[in-house]
Amino acid sequence: MAQQATAGRRCLRAFVSGFFVAVPVTVTFLDRFAYVARVEGSSMQPFLNPEGGSKCDVVLLNRWSVRNYQVQRGDIVSVVSPRNPKQKIIKRVIGLEGDFIRTLGYKNRYVRVPDGHFWIEGDHHGHSLDSNSFGPVSVGLLHGRASHIIWPPNRWQRITPSLPANRGPLDTEEEED
Amino acid sequence: MNFFLLFLQEIIKKEFFLAFIQCSGPSMEPTIVNEDIVFSERMSRHLCKIQKGDIVIAKSPFDPNMNICKRVIGLEGDKVCTSSPSDLFKTHTYVPKGHVWLEGDNLRNSTDSRNYGPIPYALIRGRVCLKLWPPHSFGTLSESPTERIIKTQSDSDSD
Numbered sequence A: 001m002a003q004q005a006t007a008g009r010r011c012l013r014a015f016v017s018g019f020f021v022a023v024p025v026t027v028t029f030l031d032r033f034a035y036v037a038r039v040e041g042s043s044m045q046p047f048l049n050p051e052g053g054s055k056c057d058v059v060l061l062n063r064w065s066v067r068n069y070q071v072q073r074g075d076i077v078s079v080v081s082p083r084n085p086k087q088k089i090i091k092r093v094i095g096l097e098g099d100f101i102r103t104l105g106y107k108n109r110y111v112r113v114p115d116g117h118f119w120i121e122g123d124h125h126g127h128s129l130d131s132n133s134f135g136p137v138s139v140g141l142l143h144g145r146a147s148h149i150i151w152p153p154n155r156w157q158r159i160t161p162s163l164p165a166n167r168g169p170l171d172t173e174e175e176e177d
Numbered sequence B: 001m002n003f004f005l006l007f008l009q010e011i012i013k014k015e016f017f018l019a020f021i022q023c024s025g026p027s028m029e030p031t032i033v034n035e036d037i038v039f040s041e042r043m044s045r046h047l048c049k050i051q052k053g054d055i056v057i058a059k060s061p062f063d064p065n066m067n068i069c070k071r072v073i074g075l076e077g078d079k080v081c082t083s084s085p086s087d088l089f090k091t092h093t094y095v096p097k098g099h100v101w102l103e104g105d106n107l108r109n110s111t112d113s114r115n116y117g118p119i120p121y122a123l124i125r126g127r128v129c130l131k132l133w134p135p136h137s138f139g140t141l142s143e144s145p146t147e148r149i150i151k152t153q154s155d156s157d158s159d
Helices: A002-030 B002-019 B153-157
Strands: A034-038 A058-062 A076-080 A088-095 A100-102 A110-112 A117-121 A142-151 B020-022 B037-041 B055-060 B063-074 B079-081 B092-094 B099-103 B124-133
Touching (some): A088 A100, B002 B037, B055 B099, B063 B079
Antiparallel strands (some): A076 A088, A100 A110, B020 B037, B055 B063, B055 B124
């Protein structure tokens, strides 16, 4: 019985070490095209990670579609954090260049998004490090667009761009208050 | 097949062509003048080894399809001078976390961090290490002629 156990363990070890060599190579190649990422944190609740804790959603990030920096309002995107170049953050695009945004807790109440920038927010206001903390983000930091939730299987879905209620660019005619 | 060629083109454009860059504009004179060709390397950026005084190529903060070529005057946490050399009262600021302060060598004719503030480190694409053209100025690039870099105690200790 003991011999069978060690043979099995050796087999498993060979599989695991082979797996860890093959996966980085595949990931590097796919990095230009698509990217799979585990979403951590609660800043995009309830849309992503609704249960929090140990159950994290995994999303498919489409890198090919952002190679020309084209995004729409309402897209969920991954962006290199302006505070830490080694970290990527996943947020929703609320405003594009030229939009006027009413901010939530930013140093200015109203902001016009400068050229070449966009305004991103986490759906879970107050629990999110986003443009309300560090201001408009340069579009050059755009990394990928989340196109699908691929894990857990019961949450498999295509992500369509949608702006949350009351968050979005201000129509200049309505800007009365 | 068509898609594969497009894909390959993207990779070559982004990874290899960016190495040989033709610069335009007066903002880095006299170190780099209009139509010089320089060679940039991308390893330093990925290993986070960009230093004060390096000349870098970065994505323009106002248009990600445009590139700018400037010198790093300050890294995160460094003190930089925001007033011009001719001002009577000097003002300073500290570069925020995750950002760099860039200035052109030709201070009188350069739009840089003095105008638009510090830019995120991740916008840097590569470090210029060699000038290739014109032949009479072939070689490594000179140090900053502007004396805008504020040296801290730790910089002089490491020499």
